[in-house]
Amino acid sequence: MTADADPISSRLQDLQTIDSRIRQARERVASFDPPLREVVESAEELAAEADATAKRVQDLRLEERRLCRSAEDKRARMSRLEDRLDNVRTVQQEEAVQTELGMLRRVVDSEEQDVVNLLDQIERLGERMEAQQSASEEARAAVEPRRKELLAERAAAQSELDALAQRREEAASAVDPRFRRVYENLARGGRRAAVAPMTEDGACGACFSVIPLQLQNEIRTTAPLVLCEACGIIVTVPDAAEEEPEQDAEPR
Ligand SMILES: [Zn+2]
Numbered sequence: 001m002t003a004d005a006d007p008i009s010s011r012l013q014d015l016q017t018i019d020s021r022i023r024q025a026r027e028r029v030a031s032f033d034p035p036l037r038e039v040v041e042s043a044e045e046l047a048a049e050a051d052a053t054a055k056r057v058q059d060l061r062l063e064e065r066r067l068c069r070s071a072e073d074k075r076a077r078m079s080r081l082e083d084r085l086d087n088v089r090t091v092q093q094e095e096a097v098q099t100e101l102g103m104l105r106r107v108v109d110s111e112e113q114d115v116v117n118l119l120d121q122i123e124r125l126g127e128r129m130e131a132q133q134s135a136s137e138e139a140r141a142a143v144e145p146r147r148k149e150l151l152a153e154r155a156a157a158q159s160e161l162d163a164l165a166q167r168r169e170e171a172a173s174a175v176d177p178r179f180r181r182v183y184e185n186l187a188r189g190g191r192r193a194a195v196a197p198m199t200e201d202g203a204c205g206a207c208f209s210v211i212p213l214q215l216q217n218e219i220r221t222t223a224p225l226v227l228c229e230a231c232g233i234i235v236t237v238p239d240a241a242e243e244e245p246e247q248d249a250e251p252r
Contacts, residue, residue: 008175008176008179008223008236009195009197009223009236009237009239011171011174011175012175012179012183012194012195012234012236013195013197013236014171015168015171015172015175015180015183015195016183016187016193016194016195018164018167018168018171019168019187020192021164022161022164022165022168025157025160025161025164026161028157028160028161029154029157029158029161032150032151032153032154032157035150036147036150036151036154039143039146039147039150040140040143040147042139042143043136043137043139043140043142043143044136046132046135046136046139047132047133047136047140049132049136050129050132050133050135050136053125053128053129053132054129056125057122057125057126057129060118060121060122060125061122063118064115064118064119064122067111067114067115067118068115070111071108071111071112071115074104074107074108074111075108077104078101078104078105078108081097081100081101081104082101084097085097085098085101178225179225179234182225182227182234183195183234186232186233186234191233193206193233194233194234195233195234195235195236196228196233196234196235196236197235197236197237197238197239198211198216198219198220198235198236198237198238199238200238202216204228204230204231204233204235205235206228206231206233207228207230207231207233209228209229209230209231211226211228211229211235212229219235219236219237220237220238223236223237
């Protein structure tokens with residue numbers, strides 16, 4: 001019998017244990033994403049509102065500048081018309097110029113009133129924007145300790161994962177490549193178990209189907225690469241712990 005269990009069995013099982021811990025560690029790292037998003041959510045909503053207000057203020061400023069330029073142009077035209085008034089020769093010419101001047105004045109008055117209204121609106125929106133910005137900053141400051149805590153916890157989980165990945169590399173390189181390839185294929189298929197030791201009474205350690213006697217003997221003696229006919233996983237020699245406890249050698 002195999003007093004010294006083939007190390008391939010324990011090596012494969014080490015690999016499987018590490019892989020399962022890697023899965024858990026990955027899930028743990030990912031588990032911090034939702035609370036991290038959630039914790040800054042309200043501050044980000046407030047910041048988005050402040051940004052929208054800032055955009056609106058910018059648009060209104062452009063509109064205000066456009067109106068100012070338009071009123072300026074019209075005032076320049078009015079000043080040229082007023083110069084012309086000095087040179088008109090007939091009453092009709094004077095009336096025509098006065099009519100145009102009057103029209104321009106009404107437009108300029110209305111544009112200037114629009115500018116005043118816009119400046120009012122810009123001021124009110126500017127105040128609202130500042131309030132939204134400071135609300136957002138306050139909200140951010142309020143959740144900052146919690147956010148830092150979550151980031152630190154995630155960083156710790158990430159370094160655990162990194163350490164496991166390092167250990168996995170070492171564990172994998174210790175496994176005979178033939179076994180490793182089969183193991184990797186089985187593990188990639190998404191199953192939880194890719195390897196299990198045979199039970200003492202000769203059944204697959206995962207699905208407990210009885211393994212043909214001939215194969216049982218081969219597993220115990222030569223430890224070849226054997227796959228369970230029922231569930232397809234690698235079946236290795238029974239765990240040493242399950243073997244009969246070894247008697248201490250009798251002193252000769
Ligand atoms: Zn099986």
